[in-house]
Amino acid sequence: MSTTTTSQTPESEGPGRHGRLIQNEATTEIPVHLLFRDESDPVSVPLRPTVVGRRHGTGEQPRLRRPSPAKPRFVPQVDPELGERPARVLPGAAGLLAGVCGAAGCVAASWWAGVLPPLAVAALRLPAYPGAGLGPLQWAAYAGAGALGVLGFGGLARGRTGRAWVLGLFGRYRGTVRRTGLMWVNPLLLRRRVDVRLRHWRSEPMPAVDGDGVALRVVVLVVWRVRDTARAVLGIDDHETYLRECVEAALARVPVEAPGGTRTQVEESRAALTRLTAADAAPVGLEVFSVQPVRIEYAPEVAPAMHRRRVAALDARHRASVLTSVVDSVEDTVTRLTVRGLVDLDDYERKALVRDLTVAFCAGRGERVP
Incomplete structure (x- = not known):
């Protein structure tokens, strides 16, 4: 009578069966079918990254921490619709022409009304006219010609290199003028001069x-x-x-x-x-x-202390450089005397020679032996 002992061996898990898990208090859950796979082209199983806590003596990895995002830096903001744009201006010749026409209109209205002085009539070579008097038509001609002259001459402006005008009308931005030379700008607009040169x-x-x-x-x-x-x-x-x-x-x-x-x-x-x-x-x-x-x-409150500290640092640096130079010179002198066989020194005599040379070199440099 033979007794058959059945040993359980791990079987490959099929894709349709629930995978057995190996679980430990110090590890995460790991599907068994990921350890023993018989498929030639196994089905990839997406795994989510696991974060574990570190335990002393267990060899676990430390807890992963995401870096905290940097705090946004405050940036000043202005009206996003506010931006420089060119203003509408006319050439200076247009303003001069309008001003001359307005002045000529005033002279013509005066001659029409008969109030123009005889000398002006003779100088301008105008025909003699008794005048119709200052009536509504004459006053209207005066007003139109005067307004044309004021607008023409009053809007003349001279643009300069490196200067600009910011124009506004009743608190509203109307544009910027960066042109140079003679130009005509609406005299009703408020002008603010701005220096745009490198400063x-x-x-x-x-x-x-x-x-x-x-x-x-x-x-x-x-x-x-x-x-x-x-x-x-x-x-x-x-x-x-x-x-x-x-x-x-x-x-x-x-x-x-x-x-x-x-x-x-x-x-x-x-x-x-x-x-x-x-x-x-x-x-x-x-x-x-x-x-x-x-x-x-x-x-001023820390200047004296920092000055003393700086002087002390410079003095220490200078002494260190001098001492290094003296030590190198003494070492070179003793080595040359010994190598060339000029002197035969024991330890006591060597120490005495080094001391005497050090004192001599420091005295020659004006330094005291520390």
Whole structure:
């Protein structure tokens, strides 16, 4: 009588059967059919990434954390519909012609009314006319000719290179004039002159800090210009004051290298100041090319302490360089004397020679032996 022992072996799971799972308190659930597959072209099973908590001594991976999104930086906004556009103007010849016609009309109305002086009649070579008097028609002719002359001569304007006019009518923006030369602009429009040339501004000493938080006073040179005249004039109260405040805000956010910083650090600080100031000034129509510190000094409350610290650092650096030079000179002298066989020294004599040479070299350089 034979006893048959049945051993259970894992069978391949078919696609239609529910996969058995291996589960442990320290692992996630893993389908068995993913470990033992007999299909030549198995069906891909989408798996979702699992995040587990780390347990000391189990070898588990640490919990995966998604990086927190960066907080959006505040950007000033102005009216999106407010933007520079060219204004409608006429050549200056049109205004001159209208003004001359208006003046000629006034003279003709005076001659018609008979109020033109005889000398003017003779100078203009007009025929003698007794005049019809100042009636309604004459006054209407006076009004029309006078209005034409005032509009013609009153609208004449001269455009200059690097200057622009922002035009407005009853509080509404009507366009910007960047043309040069003589032109005619509607005299009813309000004109605001804007300088659009490349400009530079040297600030007064502004508060700042270095990388260690030490208070500084910085004078910066800003190179800028007005790019959008409509936003610079109408979108803000005073664009020059706003630019000054933007520079001061950038100095409060960017550490400025203290006196004695490397060229690379100074360039990085200048680039950061320029980038922040340009980003803040762009929405109001200002274009900033460079914000460069031209004078950096410590604040009055920390200047004496930082001056003593700087002098001490320079003195220590100088002493270290002198000591290194003396040690190299002594080592070279002793080595040459020994190699050439000029002296035969034991340890005590070598130490005495090194001490005497060190004292001699330091005395020759005007330094005291530490």
